[in-house]
Amino acid sequence: MDFAQRLPGRYRILFGAAWDASQSIERAPAMAPDLAVLGMGAFGILEQALTDCVAAGRSTSSDPATDAAALWVGLHGFAQLQVAASLFPWPAGLQESIIERLALLTRD
Template sequence: MTTPRTRARNKRGEGAQLRDEIVGAATKLLEDGTPENVTLRGIARQAGISAPSIYAHFPDLDSILLAVAQRAFGVLEQELGAADDEDPAQRLRAICAAYLTFAERRPHQYRVMFGAVWDAGQARDRAPGMADELAALGMGAFEILRRTLADCVASGRSTSADPFRDATALWVGLHGFAQLQVAAPLFPWPPELRGTVIDRMALLR
C-alpha cells in the first residue's frame, strides 16, 4: 500500500502538471492492487491534495478513469508500434507478443482499459458528453493490428479477405488469451499456443 504524500501548492501555470499528478495517483492506486481506494477522496489523498482541488481538472471519477485508460492505451500503442520487422508477418507476431506482454506486466491498468474495474459503457450513460472520447479508446492500438494485417495480405503472407474483421478476431483472441492465463494460471498452457492463436486468427501462411 502506498503512503499518501503531502504536496506543495502549484504555482500559476502548473495546472497541467497537477492534472497529470491526479491521473498518476489514480494509476498508482490501481497498480498497487487497491481499486477500492480509487475514489475521489483516495486519489486526492494519494496525490497530496484536497478532494475539492480535483474539480478544477476533472468533474468526476469517470473522467479521471477515462484519462487513466487513455494514458494506458497510449503506452500500449507505443509498444505495439515499436515492432519494425520488414517481414509483415513477423512484425504482426511481434506486435501480438507486445500486446500480451503489456497485459501481463500492467494487469491493473489492463483491467481499467477493458472494463474489469471501470465500465466505459456505464460511464457513457452517466456522461453522454464523453461518448466520442470513449468510442476512440483503443482504436489507435487496433489500427496498428489492422494495418499490419493488411500489409500481410498485400505481401501474400495472409489469406485474409477482410483485414478489419480478421484483426478484430485477432484482438478477441489476444484478449481472451491474456484473460484466461490470469484466470486459470494452473492450466497446462501449451507453450506454442500463443503462436497458434496469432497465426490462425490472422490467417498467416
C-alpha cells in the same frame, strides 16, 4: 500480451470488466465520442499490420478489419484467461498459434 504477462494485476484492472464504457456514457454523454475512439489507435496498428500481411502475400484474409477484430478478441481472451487461470497447463506456442490462425497467416 507482454504487458498482461508482466503485470497481470494491472492488466486485470484495465481489461477485467471493472470499467464499463456504457456506464460512463450514461453518466457523461459528452464523453461518448472520446470513448468511441478509445483504443482505436492500437487496434488500427493491428488492422494495418494484417493489411500489410495480405499485401505481402503472408495472409489469406479477405477482410482484414474483421480478422483483426477476431485476433484482438482472441488475444485479449487469451491474456485474460492466463491471468485468471494461471495454474492451467498452457501449451507452449499457443499465443503464436492463435495469431497464425486468426490472422490467416501463411508460411512461405
